[in-house]
Amino acid sequence: SYELTQPNSVSVALGQTARLTCGGHDIAAKSVQWYHQRPGQAPVLVMHTNDKRPSGVPERLSGTNSGNTATLTISGAQVGDEGDFYCQVWDIYTSSVIFGGGTKLSVL
Amino acid sequence: EVQLLESGGGLVQPGGSLRLSCVASGFTFSTYTMSWVRQAPGKGLEWVSSISGSGSFTYGADSVKGRFSISRDNSNNTLYLQMDSLRADDTAVYYCAKRCVGSCSHFENWGQGTLVAVSS
Numbered sequence: 001s002y003e004l005t006q007p008n009s010v011s012v013a014l015g016q017t018a019r020l021t022c023g024g025h026d027i028a029a030k031s032v033q034w035y036h037q038r039p040g041q042a043p044v045l046v047m048h049t050n051d052k053r054p055s056g057v058p059e060r061l062s063g064t065n066s067g068n069t070a071t072l073t074i075s076g077a078q079v080g081d082e083g084d085f086y087c088q089v090w091d092i093y094t095s096s097v098i099f100g101g102g103t104k105l106s107v108l
Numbered sequence: 109e110v111q112l113l114e115s116g117g118g119l120v121q122p123g124g125s126l127r128l129s130c131v132a133s134g135f136t137f138s139t140y141t142m143s144w145v146r147q148a149p150g151k152g153l154e155w156v157s158s159i160s161g162s163g164s165f166t167y168g169a170d171s172v173k174g175r176f177s178i179s180r181d182n183s184n185n186t187l188y189l190q191m192d193s194l195r196a197d198d199t200a201v202y203y204c205a206k207r208c209v210g211s212c213s214h215f216e217n218w219g220q221g222t223l224v225a226v227s228s
Contacts, residue, residue: 033214035153042203042221043145043153048214086153090213095167097143097155097213 002091004100011106012077020103022070022087030089032070034063037102038083046085047072077107110134110217112204117222124194124226130187130204130219138162138182141207143215144189146200146224154200157189158207172198194226 005023012018022032032050035043046057050065060075074081087100116128128144143158157168157178166178177190187204201223205215 031213035215037153042218043215044218045214045216048208049212054216084152088153088214096169097145097158099145099153099155102152 001094001096002089002098004087004089004098006085006087006100006103008101009104009106011108012074013108014079015076018074018077018081018105018107020072020074020085020105022072022100023068024070024089025068027068027070027089028066030065030091032063032065033088034072035086035088036081036083037086043086074105077105079107081105082107110206112206112217112219114202114204114219114222117202117224119225119227120194121228122195122226125190125192126194126224128189128191128202128204128222128224132185132187132204132206135206137180137185140209142180142187143205143207144178144187145203145205145215145218146198147203147221148197148200151200156202159187191224194224196226198224199226200224 034047036046037043047063051063062073064071084102086102089098091098111133114130120126144156159166159178163180175193179188201221203221204219206217208214
């Protein structure tokens with residue numbers, strides 16, 4: 001079955017740029033979504049279809065997808081960006097939704 | 109405003125059953141594929157099952173096939189998850205999620221979740 005690989009944790013200094021990666025075989029052929037989950041809260045969609053921001057998501061979040069890696073870039077990191085980020089794809093071959101294991105973002 | 113309100117969670121013994129409900133409002137419920145996603149304590153997100161807008165098509169993770177059944181009542185804007193033969197590793201917060209419409213696969217909206225604990 002298809003697998004998505006995310007680093008367990010990423011740290012970034014306040015105001016700097018964080019890059020969260022999501023690895024998968026030929027992931028560029030798939031549409032990648034990203035969700036942000038703060039402690040004790042439900043996930044929130046922050047990026048879909050690789051690089052599309054839902055209404056209300058700031059422009060300092062951007063997405064790319066190429067080769068075997070999709071990336072969510074957070075510019076000017078803020079304390080409110082802390083939490084867990086999950087990537088997600090649809091695997092057409094197994095008709096399954098696949099989530100990555102999640103990355104915990106810490107803003108120092 | 110889209111709202112998804114889950115209910116039905118609780119403590120159940122191994123081998124027992126539980127039915128979760130999700131009442132939706134703020135959108136045309138029958139138009140959207142709906143899903144259940146769960147999260148075990150301290151763990152990541154795991155997709156459980158999805159159902160098409162009409163209810164004609166259902167999809168489920170291998171981990172719940174044969175034990176969980178997804179259904180919907182479009183007249184009452186309600187999504188269900190019937191969970192049978194529950195195991196300890198089914199313990200999780202269960203989220204109801206609204207999928208985008210069209211050739212896309214992202215979850216636009218999520219409920220706040222309902223906790224299912226399987227323990228003797």
